[in-house]
Amino acid sequence: MPLIKDGAVRADGWIYLGDDDDPADGQSVIIDYARWHAGDAAIAGHNGPLGIRMRSDQAPELIKDDLGRFDVIALEFLGIADGRSFSHARILRDRMGYGGELRAVGGVLEDQIFFMRRCGIDAFELDPGRDIGRAMAALTQFSAPYQASSDGLEPATSRRHSGR
């Protein structure tokens, strides 16, 4: 699937590991939270990069002690109306200090990408057939948002006084 990472289209070096599959040596794999939670020996012994996929009803609290093990956290967006992952992203970035890749997966709609980015998400997995150009443009849809958020963008409420 097309992946936008750090503002550019990139090859996705990660694969989703099936629940019954074991990772190959050094392979970059993303597993579901349920498998991580079950304490699978093959995962515990994996010597390559590891990512975890969280459903929108699985709060960051569940993995707060394990963050150091993950290079990717994939947050699911279940359709346009499910906004939970926006809060989860912010908590992972701002409160838990997670510095790895935060990836939006599921139904990523161009129209939400700007807000996802502002919440600290830096990678976007697009469904095949989505307009990549539009998705890239959406990253900078708004040039002067009102609020401070997890992306460090200086908000309008502050730029008014800083002369920027």
Next chain:
Amino acid sequence: MYQYDEFDTRLTNERIGEYRDQVARRVTGDLDEDNFRNLRLRNGLYMQLHAYMLRVAIPYGLMSSDQLRKLAFIARTYDKDYGHFTTRQNLQYNWPELEDTPDILAHLAEVDMSAIQTSGNVNRNVTADAFAGVARDEIEDPRPYCEIVRQFLTLNPEFSWLPRKFKIAVSAAAEDRAATTVHDIGLLLIHNAAGDTGFRVLVGGGLGRSPFLGKVLRLFLPKDDLLPYIQAILRVYNMEGRRDNIFKARIKILVHELGIERFKDKVEAEFEASAGDPLFIGTEEEARIKAQFAAPPYRALDEYDPGHEALLRENPAFAQWATHNLAAHKQAGYAIVNLPLKPIGGIPGDVSADQMDFIAGLADTYSFGELRATHRQNLVLADVAKSDLYSLWQALDDAGLAPANLDRITDIICCPGMDYCSLATARSIPIAQRISERFADQERQDLIGELKLNISGCINACGHHHIGHIGLLGVEKNGEEFYQITVGGSGARDADIGRIIGPAFASEDVVDAVETLVDTYLDIRAPGERFLDTLRRIGSEPFKERLYATD
């Protein structure tokens, strides 16, 4: 009032560009209807029974005469020559074409207006006391804080996809003219013993099919904590509010299911954990916004105006209008003038384009070019010198805009109902019109005194029937319209949820039923009692007996 600077304008225009593109993508089929619906709603566009409806935000009800003239222009150019003021201080157009809506939004942006977040599961227009900044019973102007909250929650990246819609109301006065107790968050600006400004925070109020009064979340929240605290409330709601059932998705249900103590624990824990988030508005920004709400250049006048008093004595019709429609102003020699949009037999809240232009002109002549929309679907000229009241009244009277019925039984709150709305189960406008005609007689209205009558055309309660002294709820039974009557509700400082008095009435009988309630009250009231007072003193039994008596 607040004027857009380059940042506000840029954000609004970028939003219109995004929306224009979304409309084009809908037309080509790139956006499916479900996704488009979610996106257009956040730009104020609904689909109603017969056509689209566009809801324009009037932030905390405050607008300039130029803005009102622009609303008139849009009504004339893109709609059917009228608009409808709502209980949340917005204005609705009932007949726009989808393809025109981006242009309408561009016209609105020319006068610092938008339809951003007037719909959808997101924070809506922040509403406020329509007398904010001028009311004599107010401790401090709450509008700067309304504007601060507006900016914080406009296109907020984290809270744009909430479980359900979210409504905040703000008041700083002794009287509650903003119905703060029936909002998701009600903010009451107060001073603590040390004289510091802060807010009493209510949460979980609301109407609809499960009405609740808001519960106290914080007795005193220092003003500097306002945004972090709202963030904490919204974050808990965004993560934990129910998304499995649309009827249980409002924050009031979360508060109810958790209980206020557990909900409070979660909010306080979230608030503490996010301490240090750069959300404090900052002294410079707070000062910049406050400066825009500076008082207009009032003249130094005496509170007592002998010329005005003489005119009141000489002209009974003027005196009657003044008695009903004026409110006490904090500035000596000035008055707050209410313009009820409730002519006898009219549609509550509807204003024609010509009337908008006319009222905008009056605002320029008499009230520093500003006016307000109220929670009760009326307008207000907030800063009129007493010496100008007579000529203002004459102008209004000539235009048929001087009904002396504020807070009387004909000053009805009424939702659009089945004449427009796809959710409605019954018509509400024709009922309002018939009640208005039945009680047209001014003497009788004055005899009855304050009586707030609210009508909703379905259980979603946009007409706030739960908080009417008398509330009517339209329901459908076997293909016919019936009206359930609730009594004893109030959205003011004496807030309560009304109770159903008995079996519903058929459309042809409901006006008689209202009259029976009123006549019963007139028969049994103690001196000085309002309908609500009598009802609360002796209960609904005597009313019920008369209402359901079998001859």
